[in-house]
Amino acid sequence: MKVAYWPGCVSRGFTPELHGSMELVAPRVGLELAELDRANCCGAGVIAEHNQELADTLNARTFAMAQATDGAELMMNICSTCQGAQSECQERLDASSEYREMINENLAPENLKYEKGVTNKNFLWVLVEDIGIEKVQSLVKRPLTGLRIAPFYGCYIIRPTDRLGYKEFPHRDEYLEQVITAVGAEAVPYSGSHKCCGFPVITMNKKTSLTQAGRHLGDAIDAGADALVTPCPLCHLNLDLQQPEAQKFVDRDLGIPVLHFPQLVGLALGFEPKELGMGKHVVSTGEVAEKVALMAANA
Amino acid sequence: MPKYTLNIRRFSPETGKPAYFETFDIEMEGHRPVLDAILEARNDQDGSIGIRCSCQAAICGSCGVRINGNPALACNTLLRDAVATAEDGVTIDIEPMGNMPVIKDLIVDMDAVHWKKVDRVVPWLVPAGDPPEREYVVPHEAMVDVTQSMACIHCGVCVSDCLSMEADPEFIGPAASAKAYRFVGDPRDSATKDRLVHLANDPSGIYDCTHCFKCVEVCPKGVAPMNQIMRLRRRATGDYAIKDHNNGYRHEKAFVSIIEKWGTLHEAKLLPDSYGEGILGKLNPDAQKNLIGSLPTALRGLASGKVTIPKVLHHHRLPDIDKIKDIYEKVEGRPERIELNLYIVGDEAEMIDDEPTAPEVVAAAPTEGEGA
Numbered sequence: 001m002k003v004a005y006w007p008g009c010v011s012r013g014f015t016p017e018l019h020g021s022m023e024l025v026a027p028r029v030g031l032e033l034a035e036l037d038r039a040n041c042c043g044a045g046v047i048a049e050h051n052q053e054l055a056d057t058l059n060a061r062t063f064a065m066a067q068a069t070d071g072a073e074l075m076m077n078i079c080s081t082c083q084g085a086q087s088e089c090q091e092r093l094d095a096s097s098e099y100r101e102m103i104n105e106n107l108a109p110e111n112l113k114y115e116k117g118v119t120n121k122n123f124l125w126v127l128v129e130d131i132g133i134e135k136v137q138s139l140v141k142r143p144l145t146g147l148r149i150a151p152f153y154g155c156y157i158i159r160p161t162d163r164l165g166y167k168e169f170p171h172r173d174e175y176l177e178q179v180i181t182a183v184g185a186e187a188v189p190y191s192g193s194h195k196c197c198g199f200p201v202i203t204m205n206k207k208t209s210l211t212q213a214g215r216h217l218g219d220a221i222d223a224g225a226d227a228l229v230t231p232c233p234l235c236h237l238n239l240d241l242q243q244p245e246a247q248k249f250v251d252r253d254l255g256i257p258v259l260h261f262p263q264l265v266g267l268a269l270g271f272e273p274k275e276l277g278m279g280k281h282v283v284s285t286g287e288v289a290e291k292v293a294l295m296a297a298n299a
Numbered sequence: 300m301p302k303y304t305l306n307i308r309r310f311s312p313e314t315g316k317p318a319y320f321e322t323f324d325i326e327m328e329g330h331r332p333v334l335d336a337i338l339e340a341r342n343d344q345d346g347s348i349g350i351r352c353s354c355q356a357a358i359c360g361s362c363g364v365r366i367n368g369n370p371a372l373a374c375n376t377l378l379r380d381a382v383a384t385a386e387d388g389v390t391i392d393i394e395p396m397g398n399m400p401v402i403k404d405l406i407v408d409m410d411a412v413h414w415k416k417v418d419r420v421v422p423w424l425v426p427a428g429d430p431p432e433r434e435y436v437v438p439h440e441a442m443v444d445v446t447q448s449m450a451c452i453h454c455g456v457c458v459s460d461c462l463s464m465e466a467d468p469e470f471i472g473p474a475a476s477a478k479a480y481r482f483v484g485d486p487r488d489s490a491t492k493d494r495l496v497h498l499a500n501d502p503s504g505i506y507d508c509t510h511c512f513k514c515v516e517v518c519p520k521g522v523a524p525m526n527q528i529m530r531l532r533r534r535a536t537g538d539y540a541i542k543d544h545n546n547g548y549r550h551e552k553a554f555v556s557i558i559e560k561w562g563t564l565h566e567a568k569l570l571p572d573s574y575g576e577g578i579l580g581k582l583n584p585d586a587q588k589n590l591i592g593s594l595p596t597a598l599r600g601l602a603s604g605k606v607t608i609p610k611v612l613h614h615h616r617l618p619d620i621d622k623i624k625d626i627y628e629k630v631e632g633r634p635e636r637i638e639l640n641l642y643i644v645g646d647e648a649e650m651i652d653d654e655p656t657a658p659e660v661v662a663a664a665p666t667e668g669e670g671a
Binding site for chain 2: 016050092110204207241
């Protein structure tokens with residue numbers, strides 16, 4: 001299946017291992033990525049906060065490019081925040097033909113036009129809904145047996161449900177658990193899985209931001225998780241890059257690795273931790289890599 | 300008659316005993332609300348169950364509780380819907396709302412948290428000068444703009460599960476913020492700038508909201524409090540250029556400018572520019588403190604290979620960056636901001652008469668210095 005692929009800014013910036021692991025995993029699960037390399041930032045909600053029309057125009061531009069991609073069945077992202085920010089703009093664009101026409105006038109100089117109803121899905125949704133859990137199970141080369149993984153969704157992919165297609169797909173907030181189980185690992189329940197990582201206020205209120213991150217990490221550790229997994233690179237920044245700082249706000253030692261969603265899938269498909277960029281994390285993924293190495297030896 | 304099991308969290312501080320759960324079996328039709336089942340348990344099985352309620356029609360906002368972990372009004376949650384979200388498919392968990400102290404069973408102390416926060420936003424109109432001889436005359440569109448925040452019934456459901464408040468109990472919160480917008484958006488109010496200055500500079504004010512959408516998801520009246528917080532920010536930065544002490548103004552400005560210049564996010568620039576504008580801004584003591592405080596994180600990023608020196612110094616510009624600049628010029632050059640408020644206009648696909656939905660033009664507020 002060919003998809004118009006929007007990797008987002010952070011996956012090519014401070015979390016390059018995310019974009020890299022997605023590129024490795026895609027062909028194995030039957031995805032052809034047509035990268036939207038002329039598309040712009042989704043605005044992460046900040047541009048919409050500044051000026052709604054500007055955010056809607058910028059994202060309509062990306063949607064129009066996706067719709068103009070030859071043979072692409074849908075648009076795919078690998079960032080919960082892109083999913084949420086883009087879905088918010090799409091909701092307005094699709095609700096009013098008059099408004100859409102006005103936004104399209106902003107795009108006319110580039111000969112771009114957004115037609116109502118683009119399908120824009122996070123890789124997590126594509127994997128479960130379009131590729132299928134059974135197919136994923138059949139592709140597993142290294143069942144991650146014994147690995148205890150705590151899911152962390154990121155707000156923008158789970159709320160608000162009416163905007164994010166939960167009417168049609170009511171179990172989207174359980175997909176991480178489904179995939180974790182499908183690849184042979186154990187999904188660890190804990191209170192933070194559907195909460196906020198705190199990233200959006202890291203420059204404005206570090207205490208609020210890192211208290212949130214620290215508590216969820218601590219809860220996952222207390223629940224016995226070996227690692228967290230997230231489909232959002234911004235959550236990854238607060239949970240991994242900021243984890244040593246977060247310790248100070250919750251007054252406890254943390255030290256739990258945080259995997260990007262394609263990395264988890266990649267490990268089960270047989271890729272080595274190093275290939276998946278797991279050496280580029282702030283919190284060492286060494287123990288996970290050691291466990292995975294033993295699984296390979298036992299396979 | 301269908302049977303339901305309510306698993307109610309009980310707590311009476313005067314007993315000195317810890318909270319516990321108690322189950323009550325109820326026979327009732329599934330289209331009846333959870334509140335009816337709680338009241339029947341109280342009437343027929345245990346008269347000591349504490350629940351606050353009045354109108355039983357989602358108007359008074361008294362019966363907020365957590366049903367299977369999610370905050371909602373007990374009077375407009377049907378038993379058949381509640382049981383559908385039960386973990387075991389049978390037992391409906393009913394607990395008091397969160398983020399507020401429990402007085403007894405399902406009754407929380409709204410005064411200690413919710414109403415205190417509402418008081419912080421001066422929840423009344425501050426008119427300019429003496430009232431007119433007859434009624435105030437206000438443009439229809441201006442009042443339509445505040446309709447959504449006026450729909451709030453102060454049930455506290457959004458406060459219950461606000462994730463920022465969970466980390467910072469001082470956070471002004473979703474309900475009080477929506478109340479603040481109700482007056483900030485009212486053309487009769489003369490304290491708009493003062494209100495925004497306070498909310499922007501309060502360390503637990505509008506810039507303490509993490510965008511988690513929880514309040515949008517749970518509000519039983521469609522108020523979308525987070526959207527009202529974003530509007531408060533838009534007014535504070537765009538209309539009044541309030542340079543707050545929380546980096547809210549600078550963060551927004553830095554983000555928006557970076558996308559205009561590069562098309563995608565230059566992360567290494569966002570953080571320092573959010574702390575201080577230009578070189579002089581970065582020499583400001585507050586900016587210095589923040590920058591120095593961020594150094595260990597930056598060094599860890601470099602050490603891990605996530606961040607590289609070339610990436611810090613250079614960011615790839617989109618090939619069509621001129622087109623992005625043209626979009627900025629056109630949109631930002633408009634005399635008035637254009638906003639489409641779906642709460643008011645709805646989705647045209649769902650409209651009976653299929654009338655096109657006109658975008659709402661939000662009148663530009665006074666420029667800096669004119670609003671006080």
